[in-house]
Amino acid sequence: MIKVVDLKKNYGRVEALKSISFEVEKGSVFGFIGRNGAGKTTTMNILTGLIKFNDGKIIIKGKDFQENKQEVLKSIGYLPETPTFYDYMNAYEYLRFIGEIISYEGKNVSKLLEMVKLAKHKKKRIGAYSRGMKQRLALAAAFMGNPEILFLDEPASALDPEGRMEMLELIEGLKNEKITIFLSTHILNDAERVCNKICIIDEGKILLTENLSQLYKSYIQPIFDVEFEEDPTDKIDLLKKPEWVENIKENGRKISIYVKDLDYAKKEILKELSKLNTSVVSYQIRKSTLEDIFMRMVKQK
Amino acid sequence: MKSFKAYFKKEITEAIRTYKYLVLFFGFIFWPAMLGPMMLKLLPLILKNYMPAETMQLFSDFTRDYAFQSFLSDSFQFMLAFMAFVLMGLLANEVRLKRLVFPYSRGADPEGVVLAKYIHYAITVSLFILIAFFIDYLYVDRFFTGGILSLKILFESSLLYILYFCTLLSILLYLSSLFRRGLAAGFTVLILGFSLSIFNQFDTIKAYFPNYLILKAADIGHVFDSSLIPAIIISFCLIILFVFLSVLRMKKIDVA
Numbered sequence: 001m002i003k004v005v006d007l008k009k010n011y012g013r014v015e016a017l018k019s020i021s022f023e024v025e026k027g028s029v030f031g032f033i034g035r036n037g038a039g040k041t042t043t044m045n046i047l048t049g050l051i052k053f054n055d056g057k058i059i060i061k062g063k064d065f066q067e068n069k070q071e072v073l074k075s076i077g078y079l080p081e082t083p084t085f086y087d088y089m090n091a092y093e094y095l096r097f098i099g100e101i102i103s104y105e106g107k108n109v110s111k112l113l114e115m116v117k118l119a120k121h122k123k124k125r126i127g128a129y130s131r132g133m134k135q136r137l138a139l140a141a142a143f144m145g146n147p148e149i150l151f152l153d154e155p156a157s158a159l160d161p162e163g164r165m166e167m168l169e170l171i172e173g174l175k176n177e178k179i180t181i182f183l184s185t186h187i188l189n190d191a192e193r194v195c196n197k198i199c200i201i202d203e204g205k206i207l208l209t210e211n212l213s214q215l216y217k218s219y220i221q222p223i224f225d226v227e228f229e230e231d232p233t234d235k236i237d238l239l240k241k242p243e244w245v246e247n248i249k250e251n252g253r254k255i256s257i258y259v260k261d262l263d264y265a266k267k268e269i270l271k272e273l274s275k276l277n278t279s280v281v282s283y284q285i286r287k288s289t290l291e292d293i294f295m296r297m298v299k300q301k
Numbered sequence: 302m303k304s305f306k307a308y309f310k311k312e313i314t315e316a317i318r319t320y321k322y323l324v325l326f327f328g329f330i331f332w333p334a335m336l337g338p339m340m341l342k343l344l345p346l347i348l349k350n351y352m353p354a355e356t357m358q359l360f361s362d363f364t365r366d367y368a369f370q371s372f373l374s375d376s377f378q379f380m381l382a383f384m385a386f387v388l389m390g391l392l393a394n395e396v397r398l399k400r401l402v403f404p405y406s407r408g409a410d411p412e413g414v415v416l417a418k419y420i421h422y423a424i425t426v427s428l429f430i431l432i433a434f435f436i437d438y439l440y441v442d443r444f445f446t447g448g449i450l451s452l453k454i455l456f457e458s459s460l461l462y463i464l465y466f467c468t469l470l471s472i473l474l475y476l477s478s479l480f481r482r483g484l485a486a487g488f489t490v491l492i493l494g495f496s497l498s499i500f501n502q503f504d505t506i507k508a509y510f511p512n513y514l515i516l517k518a519a520d521i522g523h524v525f526d527s528s529l530i531p532a533i534i535i536s537f538c539l540i541i542l543f544v545f546l547s548v549l550r551m552k553k554i555d556v557a
Contacts, residue, residue: 041557045555045557048557049405049406050401050402050405050406050555050556050557051555052553073407073408074407074408077406078406078407080399080402080403080406084402085400085403086311088314088318088319089314093314097307097404098307098403098407100303100306100307100310101303101307101404101407101408101409102303102407102408103303141403145407151406
């Protein structure tokens with residue numbers, strides 16, 4: 001559905017995207033994850049025709065994006081991270097305005113407003129909306145006309161927990177309807193829940209692109225979660241000495257020990273913990289989450 | 302065409318809700334066309350206790366033609382300043398405030414966006430100029446006597462003003478697409494409008510500049526003659542050129 005080959009984007013001397021390539025299959029949810037400033041929004045802005053790029057090729061729906069931009073954009077919906085509107089308009093007027101550009105029936109606008117729970121506020125000026133309400137209006141504008149491809153840039157960032165759950169359910173629903181979703185997020189739990197494929201980007205470079213299931217197989221790294229009775233901060237350095245320990249994350253009385261060799265660690269960890277001379281409350285082996293894999297990949301780079 | 306229609310309607314809504322029509326009314330109509338003739342009429346009454354009788358005699362010589370020329374001079378300055386500062390953000394604000402993100406990502410045509418903006422404000426400015434000229438005529442005709450001013454002359458003058466301001470509007474539109482801050486575009490057009498009048502001092506070249514239209518508009522009795530042809534052709538060419546350049550710019554510009 002989307003194929004990006006050697007895409008480059010420079011802002012003056014700064015290389016925002018350093019020859020990135022990836023492919024998004026039709027009907028899948030493609031999770032694009034990375035730190036702030038990694039190049040996620042730049043990529044999305046390029047793929048939605050909002051900014052130019054310096055080099056590379058983009059194929060969307062089998063067509064060269066640059067040559068068929070206006071045509072391709074008709075099947076795309078974009079939810080930007082910080083949506084901006086004409087504040088003097090109300091939600092109904094704004095959706096009618098966008099609807100006119102894409103030939104969307106005016107009578108369906110009310111349904112769309114009900115879907116994003118803004119029907120009650122449709123006559124209120126957008127300038128008086130909260131950030132969450134603006135995000136929902138942006139969602140309505142992105143969904144308008146049932147686009148085949150949806151670009152969602154941090155869609156849940158401005159939503160309350162309830163709104164965030166609804167957003168995830170909505171994305172899952174769209175996944176079932178075979179809409180291709182390009183989801184940029186830094187909430188890795190969300191990506192883990194809805195995405196089929198994960199792409200990690202950092203400093204304008206793609207670190208990995210993998211199916212989520214394959215990712216767990218390839219990048220699984222066991223972690224030992226240990227809880228102490230007392231804060232172990234002053235004794236942690238002792239645990240960092242063994243070669244099989246890769247990293248330790250502290251969180252109050254709990255620590256997470258990242259290991260290089262699981263089998264060896266299983267045998268040795270209790271010995272090392274006993275050297276600390278501190279009471280252990282609990283101890284368990286945890287499989288890597290997407291967050292762990294992400295941190296590991298970024299650190300490795 | 303869809304983008305043109307959507308943006309044309311949007312421009313009307315925006316002009317109403319952000320009081321652009323109201324501000325333009327004050328700059329184009331109220332001050333120069335309504336307040337101007339009244340002030341000119343009241344000036345002798347206000348100054349009669351402060352000025353010598355010989356000087357006061359000059360005021361009694363005010364004819365309809367003089368009052369109309371006074372209006373033209375005032376209206377040029379008012380209209381130029383108000384147009385430049387009210388419409389300076391036409392494209393700059395859209396880009397700077399990232400308001401084109403949704404429309405562009407849904408396939409809005411830059412041609413439609415630019416043309417809708419230009420045509421909407423060209424019509425607005427033209428109507429306001431016509432109204433201002435006719436209102437001024439009503440006041441001048443009631444307050445002053447003498448002179449050869451007629452509705453025909455007034456209409457001819459207003460047409461030259463319309464062409465001149467439509468030319469400046471196209472330049473303003475283009476500059477607004479170039480600068481991120483509309484203020485830069487507004488100031489540039491303001492300076493351009495006033496500085497081009499300098500060429501009216503040079504007989505050999507003045508007919509080739511749009512400001513010649515303003516000069517001829519005040520030439521009561523000889524408004525339309527063949528000397529206007531180069532200025533009219535050049536003005537139309539400038540309009541086409543700057544609108545075209547604005548479209549090109551809006552096609553190339555990064556809107557996010």
